[in-house]
Amino acid sequence: MNAIPKSSAVPADLDAFWMPFTANRQFKANPRLLARAEGLYYWTPEGRQVLDGTSGLWCVNAGHGRKEITDAVAKQIAVMDYAPPFQMGHPIAFEFASALAEITPRGLDRVFFTNSGSESVDTALKIAIAYHRVRGEGARSRLIGRERGYHGVGFGGITVGGMVNNRKYFGTMLPGVDHLRHTHDPARNAFSQGLPAHGAELADDLERPVALHDASTIAAVIVEPIAGSTGVLLPPRGYLKRLRELCTKHGILLIFDEVITGFGRTGSAFAAQEFDVVPDMITCAKGLTNGAVPMGAVFVKREIHDAFMTGPPGSIELFHGYTYSAHPIACAAGLATQRIYRNEGLFERVRAIAPYWSDAVHALKGRRHVVDLRAYGLVAGIDLSPRDGAPGARAYDALVAAFNAGLLIRITGDTIALSPPFIIERKDIDRIFETLGAIIDRLD
Numbered sequence: 001m002n003a004i005p006k007s008s009a010v011p012a013d014l015d016a017f018w019m020p021f022t023a024n025r026q027f028k029a030n031p032r033l034l035a036r037a038e039g040l041y042y043w044t045p046e047g048r049q050v051l052d053g054t055s056g057l058w059c060v061n062a063g064h065g066r067k068e069i070t071d072a073v074a075k076q077i078a079v080m081d082y083a084p085p086f087q088m089g090h091p092i093a094f095e096f097a098s099a100l101a102e103i104t105p106r107g108l109d110r111v112f113f114t115n116s117g118s119e120s121v122d123t124a125l126k127i128a129i130a131y132h133r134v135r136g137e138g139a140r141s142r143l144i145g146r147e148r149g150y151h152g153v154g155f156g157g158i159t160v161g162g163m164v165n166n167r168k169y170f171g172t173m174l175p176g177v178d179h180l181r182h183t184h185d186p187a188r189n190a191f192s193q194g195l196p197a198h199g200a201e202l203a204d205d206l207e208r209p210v211a212l213h214d215a216s217t218i219a220a221v222i223v224e225p226i227a228g229s230t231g232v233l234l235p236p237r238g239y240l241k242r243l244r245e246l247c248t249k250h251g252i253l254l255i256f257d258e259v260i261t262g263f264g265r266t267g268s269a270f271a272a273q274e275f276d277v278v279p280d281m282i283t284c285a286k287g288l289t290n291g292a293v294p295m296g297a298v299f300v301k302r303e304i305h306d307a308f309m310t311g312p313p314g315s316i317e318l319f320h321g322y323t324y325s326a327h328p329i330a331c332a333a334g335l336a337t338q339r340i341y342r343n344e345g346l347f348e349r350v351r352a353i354a355p356y357w358s359d360a361v362h363a364l365k366g367r368r369h370v371v372d373l374r375a376y377g378l379v380a381g382i383d384l385s386p387r388d389g390a391p392g393a394r395a396y397d398a399l400v401a402a403f404n405a406g407l408l409i410r411i412t413g414d415t416i417a418l419s420p421p422f423i424i425e426r427k428d429i430d431r432i433f434e435t436l437g438a439i440i441d442r443l444d
């Protein structure tokens with residue numbers, strides 16, 4: 001192991017950094033620090049190895065410390081550190097967009113760059129509303145999300161999202177938003193292998209806001225094909241197809257938020273391809289650059305893009321964009337990432353190892369506290385029964401115990417969510433589930 005650089009030592013002062021989505025006081029009383037990463041592993045500042053069961057935060061799909069990405073970033077920053085993306089362009093942005101258009105679902109070959117999943121979501125929602133307006137259907141401004149959805153933390157994203165704590169502190173949010181019911185139904189689907197059998201009819205929920213407001217007022221529906229942040233909720237068989245049919249019938253755009261499912265997590269480049277449903281837009285981030293440089297993107301159907309290209313040629317078609325849209329360093333990281341995915345056949349690798357992964361997950365059935373198990377591609381959700389009067393506490397104990405035992409897991413409520421890098425091997429999967437099984441057995 002290389003020596004740990006000085007900046008990776010435990011900092012003397014933890015007060016100034018207000019940590020995101022973290023119990024700050026609890027953390028700072030007992031910090032869990034990661035200082036170095038390579039392949040499937042992190043190392044703590046003390047040099048303890050931790051197996052990354054979560055690809056960082058669902059983003060380091062090709063594993064850590066990929067030299068190809070480091071080299072591409074170093075080269076690009078030396079050649080040109082930054083260039084403005086408004087009314088100016090730089091070659092690598094066009095090259096990267098064209099490369100991405102080769103792997104997106106049929107027809108989604110126009111790419112708008114952002115810096116995060118949250119920005120991708122707000123961008124897609126804005127494009128949807130503006131699209132209807134430029135076509136003369138400006139009354140279509142309502143948006144529809146889903147309960148238990150997570151679409152980042154912008155005002156658009158939290159409004160269409162369906163997680164109460166992400167919403168309740170932030171006022172009235174956007175007007176004109178409705179929600180479909182979520183599809184999680186353990187009474188009928190607990191311990192399903194593959195996609196759950198029951199719940200396709202929940203897509204018909206879309207008929208309710210249509211009946212209430214009329215389709216002519218609704219711009220778009222946004223869903224995660226697999227809801228990640230609320231605990232790996234898999235789509236019931238036929239659900240996404242049904243939603244597609246209803247959106248088409250009512251002229252409503254369908255947006256898939258593929259921030260976690262994009263770039264191979266299901267075994268296909270996108271869940272849209274895996275589940276054979278073509279949405280009108282896809283939002284992504286995370287695996288776009290293997291997490292190495294912040295970046296997001298929205299893939300847009302060509303006819304949506306083209307609907308904007310109609311006014312006087314000298315007019316700006318979409319008044320939207322970010323200082324760092326298509327940042328050259330992010331594009332370099334992204335191009336190198338996509339080359340790794342392709343050259344190493346990493347998405348196919350997910351598909352090949354997924355049955356072994358699923359078997360390992362489902363082998364936890366019968367352990368204490370385990371009330372449901374879900375697995376697909378290289379994702380798993382493990383539901384623990386909540387401790388009386390202390391929801392989330394049991395899973396938090398599992399997180400701490402796993403970290404102490406050299407395994408990084410993620411928790412949401414009392415669900416353990418796993419999403420390891422695609423370079424994982426069977427022996428690593430065995431190690432994850434041996435460690436986790438023993439931890440779950442010891443939980444109060």
Ligand SMILES: Cc1ncc(COP(=O)(O)O)c(C=O)c1O
Nearest residue numbers: 116117118150151152257259260
């Ligand atoms: C489905 C989904 N959408 C949006 C986001 C937000 O992405 P970011 O944290 O990059 O803003 C996430 C993050 O986990 C996500 O899972």
